[in-house]
Amino acid sequence: MPKRKWDDDGPLATGKKFSLMDGKVDVLEGLVMHKEVISEEFEEELIAFVQTQCERGRSGELKKPTYLRASGERSQGNQREAIMYGGFFDFNRARPGKRGLVPPFPAILERLVDHLVAKNYLPSGVRPDSCIINRYDRGDCIPPHVDHSSYYRPISTLSLLGEEPMLVGSRFRTVKSCTWAPICGKSISLPRRSLLVLGGNSANIAKHCISSCSGQRISITLRKQPPPDWKPDATELVGKGGKRSMQGKDESRVGGVINIGSGAMLKRKSLSGSAKRRKKMMTAQVGRLVQVNDVKQDSPNSHNDTKNGSGRVEVSNGKVSEKQARRNARRLERKQQAVDALKKC
Numbered sequence: 505m506p507k508r509k510w511d512d513d514g515p516l517a518t519g520k521k522f523s524l525m526d527g528k529v530d531v532l533e534g535l536v537m538h539k540e541v542i543s544e545e546f547e548e549e550l551i552a553f554v555q556t557q558c559e560r561g562r563s564g565e566l567k568k569p570t571y572l573r574a575s576g577e578r579s580q581g582n583q584r585e586a587i588m589y590g591g592f593f594d595f596n597r598a599r600p601g602k603r604g605l606v607p608p609f610p611a612i613l614e615r616l617v618d619h620l621v622a623k624n625y626l627p628s629g630v631r632p633d634s635c636i637i638n639r640y641d642r643g644d645c646i647p648p649h650v651d652h653s654s655y656y657r658p659i660s661t662l663s664l665l666g667e668e669p670m671l672v673g674s675r676f677r678t679v680k681s682c683t684w685a686p687i688c689g690k691s692i693s694l695p696r697r698s699l700l701v702l703g704g705n706s707a708n709i710a711k712h713c714i715s716s717c718s719g720q721r722i723s724i725t726l727r728k729q730p731p732p733d734w735k736p737d738a739t740e741l742v743g744k745g746g747k748r749s750m751q752g753k754d755e756s757r758v759g760g761v762i763n764i765g766s767g768a769m770l771k772r773k774s775l776s777g778s779a780k781r782r783k784k785m786m787t788a789q790v791g792r793l794v795q796v797n798d799v800k801q802d803s804p805n806s807h808n809d810t811k812n813g814s815g816r817v818e819v820s821n822g823k824v825s826e827k828q829a830r831r832n833a834r835r836l837e838r839k840q841q842a843v844d845a846l847k848k849c
């Protein structure tokens with residue numbers, strides 16, 4: 505790997521490291537927790553700043569997308585508030601949005617970043633220039649997501665006001681609305697004034713989320729944006745049937761993407777690489793099955809339903825119902841996915 509500007513920076517501050525193997529991959533590689541990174545006085549100052557900005561947002565003084573609040577039936581009780589500076593974070597796609605939509609860092613955030621870099625919690629070459637402040641109340645959450653790969657790593661999150669756990673891992677299950685449990689992941693408590701730094705696999709492979717909070721909490725998530733001329737990859741803009749269908753107004757996450765009440769959500773759920781391979785395999789299997797049964801229609805048993813290892817295939821009037829076979833294949837695929845998802849790491 506070519507040397508980067510910040511490789512010559514002094515060593516980063518040491519914090520608590522984490523590890524969790526999912527197969528052969530340590531999905532928490534690069535995750536570091538630092539405690540007490542700011543003073544109680546600075547925490548108070550930051551909390552007062554956030555509360556004031558949220559009040560301004562609620563009163564309509566701060567406009568979308570600088571101030572966003574989850575609302576509507578899809579948010580199911582989640583009323584998390586978010587304030588953005590430096591760069592618009594497109595919650596629908598967890599990626600950088602259009603430039604110039606939100607105000608630059610206010611002085612207090614510049615001071616925070618100066619401090620975190622000076623203390624070597626963050627590498628100076630990856631100085632954050634975009635920030636999302638999340639204000640959680642009791643019951644609020646943020647669903648599992650991976651921050652878009654165009655953001656430089658590491659990304660980091662400073663916790664204020666209350667202590668809540670963050671789930672970080674490769675697989676979660678939804679327990680109920682706003683509540684997730686790790687299948688292959690860890691629950692990491694985030695004390696007040698702690699900084700969780702997500703680098704390496706913990707940022708690129710693992711997802712993170714905050715389940716329904718037990719009380720109030722504020723987080724300040726800091727990221728360095730890609731250069732201003734960055735554009736999303738063409739494949740991210742166009743779905744199978746042309747443009748991706750957009751709809752919805754409330755908070756939801758589809759395929760690792762959230763909507764915090766700011767507008768569109770992606771309707772089509774993209775398949776993971778392994779799911780795609782399984783689908784291909786199943787389609788091939790169905791093709792073979794259909795051929796076998798087409799041959800069988802000449803046999804005396806051709807009017808009977810044919811059982812096969814991959815499911816029940818209907819034969820009507822001596823003809824296999826391809827539709828049914830495909831339906832069976834899809835059912836099997838879903839079953840397989842559920843089984844895979846439950847495999848603990």
Ligand SMILES: O=C(O)CCC(=O)C(=O)O
Nearest residue numbers: 636638646661714723725
């Ligand atoms: O509240 C947190 O600590 C996490 C926030 C987060 O993941 C985000 O804003 O994307």
